[in-house]
Amino acid sequence: MKGLLRKETGIFVLLVVVCLATAMKSPQFMSLENLQNTSRLIGMYGIFSIGAGLVIITSGIELSVGSMFALLGVLLAIMLNEKHWSPFLSIGIILALGTALGAFHGFLITRVKLQPFIVTLCGLLFYRGIARFIADDRTKGFGDAVGFEGLQKFVTGNVLGLPMPFALLIVLSIIMWVVLHRSVYGRHLYAVGRNEEAARYSGINTKRVIASAYIISGLLAGVAGILIAFYTNSISPSSHGNFYELYGIAAAVLGGCSLRGGEGTVIGIILGTILLQVLQNLVNLLGIPSSLNFAVMGAVILLGVLADQLLSNRSLTRKAS
């Protein structure tokens, strides 16, 4: 537990340093507009990153969320803008579909005993293909939101001065914090991730616990998918959500989740998400060529993981000597 705290402190310090440096170089960073937009992005990314982290804690992986965003986005646009279905029904269908896809992954992984990497890799390919097929490879959008102006305003607007996605993230992360760190279910999740056999020998229904992580991740992907679709307002099925699964995984790993499972905290995942988004923002604001975007992110993640490894090695040697 102390080790986890230290991990979070490390990334928090890094985050503060990056923020200060950006703010000093570019006063625009602290402008209301920039903060609002960055926090909106943090909200959307944070929500599905929690799902990614949850799955990683069970020592699994979820690679398909980016393609899910494309599929769900295309379907949402069709339902609202072309079929003119009721906003409530459409949202309900999208959330149910996200959950169902998660449940399907969970089923294949726990009952059919396929490897999570393979199952979700197939999902990554499959959902993208279906999204492009359904949309006939054409960009779908919400137009002027005739008939669902209220919904559009709700998800792209503000509550108490906070962008909706950010406000939602706060609520969801409080819920997930309680679930992960205070509930019996959360403890079981960590047990299964750390040592599945020992968990089974302690009477935990390991299959159900693992499957539930994919289901929750699917639901969160549904929520994030809706927010992202309305944020971009136009969904081009071949590129919408590309690489988003990797942002989620990166945020979780940066925040202290171990791919071996059994490790990670909600606060860490959120901090990881914020750091990734601030870095993006930094690239934009400081006029760094946007082609370097991925390079900056890759380098920072590597440095973060490296620093963590060095620190833990040192503390090990200190213990040994």
Added chain:
Amino acid sequence: MHPIVEVRGAVKRYPGVTALGGVSLKVFPGEVVALIGENGAGKSTLMKLLGGLVRPDEGEILIDDKLVQIANVSVATSLGIALIHQELNTLDNIDVAGNVFLGREPSRFGIIDRSKMNADAKSLLERLGLPISVDTSLHKLSLAQKQMVEIAKALSLNARILIMDEPTSSLTFTETEQLLRIVEDLRKQGVGIVYISHRLGEVKGIADRVVGMRDGQNAGELSKDEITHDRMVKMMVGRDLDRREAKAATHSQEDRLVVKNLRTSRFPKCPVSFEVKAGEVFCLAGLVGAGRSEVVQAIFGTDYSVSGSVQLDQKEIPKGQPKQAIDSGICLVPEDRRNVGLIVEWSIKHNITLPYLKKYSRSGLIDLNAENQASIQQSKALKVKTQSVEVPVATLSGGNQQKVVVGKWMIQQPKVLILDEPTRGVDVGAKAEIYQLMRELSASGVAILMVSSDMEEVLGVSDRVAVMHEGSITGVLDRAEFSEEAIMSLAVGKGNQL
């Protein structure tokens, strides 16, 4: 004669503990020195010193009367010291010859010279009298055979000093005999052997000299003619222990656990039936691989059974689901405590409360305070030696780890407690405490089903013994019929099939 290896006044300090406080040890060529002591006495640290895994803070090591610095494992190897760990370091996906020469494969232009490697491996196996082919894949071998492959590896390095850390802890009676024969041969060939074991019967048979350790110090020495069970125990624990736990038959006549025609996935053709009464200690004896663990795993639900029924107090227990078994009051302390009995990276507290977390929670949320209290209470009741329940169980000794596994199930009194090799790798003191706990539980009406390969334990703590051979029960003995010979003959399949 000069000692082949000598340790003088070795001191090794870790933060907060002195693992070795000036220990000395001499081994002569062609001598088997048994090193005994409770877990945590410093035996392993001393061996790691010789194996180059740990550097001493003070003291000297001499090989052939010459002062040496054993900086790392390869120095130890070049000095002719080979360490055989409790946990085997063989690879299951490679054959025997490949394991013996792992990392030192004879090769030409990077291509392994199979014929040379096989021939060399073959001559080593012959030296050990091991009747297996060098191209057998390791996963086909028994634990004992794998251990002998390790010994062959040590010999291929021209080891003159062989250190064996509890080599027989997971071997059967016959396998143990086979291993001891090899130790005997190696001794004749002039190899100096340090033999660490908790099995005192074995030590008595094989050792030329016994060196005792206690709390990181030498605790005395016994020469060949002084070696007796009681003197060894006294040396280790510094006091007398009554070891034969004579037990009054207090159990009732009602059957608590009834197993009918249970056929395990490993032995689908062998139906097994028996019943355990409330307050009884029922033991499944036999050789490793006789199907005993499979039976208890099938009862608990961690292994599949082909058919048959398990009843607890006349109620059928659904099979294949440990959760159901636990909910009805059947608990298992598994054989492999480090991998399935515990989450070793976790604290004592979190391990103890894991199975019955719901007891410390309201509407799904854990009451951290209640959890803390319960774990402290449990670890005190079971005398787990630790400063705090927040300590990861990986840092505990085998005996204390086992107490934590048992403690998990004591939160809610079980109806049937299944113990699979309960005292393997557990030191004498903790052993006595575990037996004491078993006695208390059975006195309070818990039915205890034990699997054990330790003959002393089988005869000492059981009320009834069922002996298994190749998946079937070959005989059930009452206390009056107990004898080592009777059990052994049933274990090798000489009894009347039931």
